Amino acid sequence: MSTKIITPVAQFAELLPQEYKDLVAHGPYHERRSVRDLGTFKEIVDEHPHCAGCGVALAVRLLAAALPSPADTLIVGTPGCSFFSLVQTALNYSNTAFGNQNAVAAGLKRMLEIRFPRVHKDVVVVAGDGGIADIGLDLTLHSWFRREKITTVMLDNEVYANTGGQESGMSRQGRVLNMAPRGKLFPKIPVFELAKVSGCVYGARVTVAGPYKVGRAVRNAVLLARELGPTYVQVYTPCPTNMKFPPDQTLRVAKEAEKDHYSFEEFMSAEAAEYLTRLKATSEESEKAPELAKP
Amino acid sequence: MYVTVKVEVEKCNGCKLCVLSCPDPNVLAYKQEEKHVVVNEHRCKGCGLCATVCPEEALTVSGN
Ligand code: SF4
Numbered sequence: 001m002s003t004k005i006i007t008p009v010a011q012f013a014e015l016l017p018q019e020y021k022d023l024v025a026h027g028p029y030h031e032r033r034s035v036r037d038l039g040t041f042k043e044i045v046d047e048h049p050h051c052a053g054c055g056v057a058l059a060v061r062l063l064a065a066a067l068p069s070p071a072d073t074l075i076v077g078t079p080g081c082s083f084f085s086l087v088q089t090a091l092n093y094s095n096t097a098f099g100n101q102n103a104v105a106a107g108l109k110r111m112l113e114i115r116f117p118r119v120h121k122d123v124v125v126v127a128g129d130g131g132i133a134d135i136g137l138d139l140t141l142h143s144w145f146r147r148e149k150i151t152t153v154m155l156d157n158e159v160y161a162n163t164g165g166q167e168s169g170m171s172r173q174g175r176v177l178n179m180a181p182r183g184k185l186f187p188k189i190p191v192f193e194l195a196k197v198s199g200c201v202y203g204a205r206v207t208v209a210g211p212y213k214v215g216r217a218v219r220n221a222v223l224l225a226r227e228l229g230p231t232y233v234q235v236y237t238p239c240p241t242n243m244k245f246p247p248d249q250t251l252r253v254a255k256e257a258e259k260d261h262y263s264f265e266e267f268m269s270a271e272a273a274e275y276l277t278r279l280k281a282t283s284e285e286s287e288k289a290p291e292l293a294k295p
Numbered sequence: 296m297y298v299t300v301k302v303e304v305e306k307c308n309g310c311k312l313c314v315l316s317c318p319d320p321n322v323l324a325y326k327q328e329e330k331h332v333v334v335n336e337h338r339c340k341g342c343g344l345c346a347t348v349c350p351e352e353a354l355t356v357s358g359n
């Protein structure tokens with residue numbers, strides 16, 4: 001996974017859309033970027049199809065900026081609103097059948113470890129609540145039980161958004177939705193708590209109203225998954241279209257949720273805490289290097 | 296839909312909250328040299344989030 005793969009040969013460069021050429025020239029590959037640098041590089045093709053004010057699209061931007069080694073990262077996703085912009089990021093992306101993403105990611109991670117023993121190749125699952133908590137829950141949990149060294153990021157908009165608003169396991173109890181007119185009958189599936197007891201060495205629950213927190217959580221999760229085991233980030237990404245609030249209120253809705261059921265929470269194993277402290281101590285430089293010293 | 300995002304440049308304090316809140320990429324950028332935010336309106340969907348988060352009320356989004 002180097003920029004050579006995506007750089008068009010001279011003969012074809014002419015034919016490719018400017019959007020694509022810009023992604024290669026100004027994508028996040030060449031130096032380490034962070035959420036702080038958003039607006040100074042090109043993380044996604046301009047014209048993505050998310051609705052105005054979409055929390056999912058915002059989370060994808062933050063994620064694209066936060067990865068420690070974008071050129072050495074493979075994102076694995078699944079159908080749903082999350083993949084609209086993911087396929088258009090300046091990142092290596094692979095789609096899977098709905099719900100399979102953690103099994104596919106685990107296989108790819110093992111293959112990449114064999115193929116590139118000296119370089120860290122990060123594999124990050126990015127999928128919606130439906131993909132992870134409903135249809136993919138068994139495969140997600142099993143990847144955690146097996147201690148697969150992958151990061152799972154749930155973009156939780158608490159609804160099946162791209163199919164018109166059915167309830168998902170992550171919808172809140174009582175929530176009335178387009179296709180749940182009487183309100184959802186049972187509480188949110190406690191995936192964050194499940195991550196704690198199923199083998200994740202690190203977990204964070206954040207909302208798009210805290211862009212730096214999202215960035216830090218993703219970064220920690222990816223760095224820790226390299227060395228120690230599975231990690232999980234759950235991001236609240238409100239959907240104005242299905243939740244029927246005005247699109248300029250997405251961040252207010254996320255902020256309200258922080259006071260209510262989406263307070264910031266982080267957990268990590270003792271080993272993970274020690275590793276993060278060590279990383280910090282060994283200066284920014286070591287964090288920058290994609291092939292962070294592996295024995 | 297045609298959307299206009301107006302930046303009152305003298306009000307902008309460079310906090311970049313708007314850039315970090317826009318769900319659409321490559322619409323808003325903070326120009327260090329000019330010390331204010333610039334807008335690429337072609338890609339703006341007019342959600343208005345940037346205006347809601349701006350602490351200086353430097354942004355106005357309008358359109359139909
Ligand atoms: S339906 Fe909701 S989650 Fe999907 S693109 Fe629109 S706002 Fe985003």
Ligand code: SF4
Binds near residue numbers: 311313332350
């Ligand atoms: S949020 Fe307002 S003050 Fe801050 S950078 Fe944007 S326009 Fe300037």
Ligand code: SF4
Binds near residue numbers: 318341343346
């Ligand atoms: S109105 Fe929405 S899409 Fe347009 S610049 Fe502001 S935040 Fe971005």
